Amino acid sequence: xxxxxxxxxxxxxxxxxxxxxxxxxxxxxxxxxxxxxxxxxxxxxxxxxxxxxxxxxxxxxxxxxxxxxxxxxxxxxxxxxxxxxxxxxxxxxxxxxxxxxxxxxxxxxxxxxxx
Amino acid sequence: xxxxxxxxxxxxxxxxxxxxxxxxxxxxxxxxxxxxxxxxxxxxxxxxxxxxxxxxxxxxxxxxxxxxxxxxxxxxxxxxxxxxxxxxxxxxxxxxxxxxxxxxxxxxxxxxxxx
Numbered sequence: 637x638x639x640x641x642x643x644x645x646x647x648x649x650x651x652x653x654x655x656x657x658x659x660x661x662x663x664x665x666x667x668x669x670x671x672x673x674x675x676x677x678x679x680x681x682x683x684x685x686x687x688x689x690x691x692x693x694x695x696x697x698x699x700x701x702x703x704x705x706x707x708x709x710x711x712x713x714x715x716x717x718x719x720x721x722x723x724x725x726x727x728x729x730x731x732x733x734x735x736x737x738x739x740x741x742x743x744x745x746x747x748x749x750x751x
Numbered sequence: 752x753x754x755x756x757x758x759x760x761x762x763x764x765x766x767x768x769x770x771x772x773x774x775x776x777x778x779x780x781x782x783x784x785x786x787x788x789x790x791x792x793x794x795x796x797x798x799x800x801x802x803x804x805x806x807x808x809x810x811x812x813x814x815x816x817x818x819x820x821x822x823x824x825x826x827x828x829x830x831x832x833x834x835x836x837x838x839x840x841x842x843x844x845x846x847x848x849x850x851x852x853x854x855x856x857x858x859x860x861x862x863x864x865x866x
Contacts, residue, residue, distance in 0.1 A: 668852055674794075679842060679856045693851070727794060731854075738784045738846040740854055742796035 638664045640732050642743035649720055649750055657715045657746045659730030665710035666732035670740065671703075674727045686713055687735075720750045753778045753850065755843055757857035764833045765865050771818075772828045772860045774843030782848040785819065785826045790859075791839040799841070802826065830862075838864045 639662040649655045659669060668687050672680040684700075686692040686707035694700045702724075704716040713732075717724050727747050731740040754777045764770035776785070787799040802810045802819050810817050814831045830837055843857040 670853070677840075677859075677861070679859050680796075682853060685851060685853065729794075729796065731796075733852060735852075737852070738801075738848075740846075740852075744793070744795045 638662075638732075638739075638741040640666075640730065640741045640743040642728075642730055642746050644746060645744060646747045647749070649748070651721055651750055652719055654716055654718045655720055655748060657717075657728055657730075657748070659713045659715070659732070659743050661711045661732045661741070664732075664734065664741075666713075666741075667710065667735040668733050669707055669713040670731045670733075671705060671713075671715050672729040672731070674729060674745075676727075680729060683715075717748065720748070722750045724748065725750045753780075753845060753847055753855050755845055755855050755857035757841075757843055757860050759860045760858070761861045761863070763863045763865060764830070764837075766833055766835060768833055769829060769831045770833055770862065772830075772841050772843075772862065774826045774828070774857055776824050776826060776843070776845050776855075776857075778824075778845065778847055780847045780849055784846045785817075786844045786846065786854070787815070787817070787826075787828045788842045788844060788856075789837075789839045790842065791836075796842075800828065833864050835864050835866060838862055 643658045671683045684692045684694045692705035707713040729745045730743045785802040789797045818827045844854045
């Protein structure tokens with residue numbers, strides 16, 4: 637089956653610094669990648685959708701200048717949390733799909749802790 | 752707006768027994784898919800079962816089956832012969848063709864399995 641990886645799995649950073657999370661599709665070409673945020677015991681909240689070679693489409697209420705998303709190739713998307721603050725601490729999950737497909741393949745997630 | 756509602760925040764089942772998780776959704780679209788995802792403590796999202804809206808027959812995957820009532824916009828998940836490994840968060844989700852490939856998730860149901 638299709639495999640999606642995320643790196644790192646857990647990152648701790650200091651308030652005010654930036655952190656980058658990578659999402660890779662290992663055995664297929666992902667034309668579309670999605671980034672979610674999840675708080676404990678809550679559902680996944682879609683942050684943005686990125687199509688390869690295009691600017692990401694952000695959901696309402698998500699700060700695009702704070703959460704920078706780049707989808708430069710068919711196998712890699714990155715989420716950069718800029719000037720991180722403790723309230724950005726959360727679990728971030730990416731998923732990937734091929735164009736117009738209903739099937740999304742999820743990465744294992746990245747736990748971000750901002751101190 | 753499309754919505755997915757899971758009205759049971761928590762459910763409990765005895766090992767080897769059967770449990771049903773409820774899900775309702777709201778869409779005016781005709782082309783959509785419905786999913787149940789499992790999120791165990793590892794937080795990796797795992798696809799449990801998928802239902803195409805145009806199919807009347809209920810999907811089945813081993814011990815997992817759905818009761819899809821299209822007119823009522825209901826999509827419940829039945830887990831038979833529950834096992835300890837079934838303990839997890841379960842999310843119902845819809846994928847709608849005209850929504851840019853986004854998945855819309857319900858709030859989740861936390862299932863515990865008692866030995």
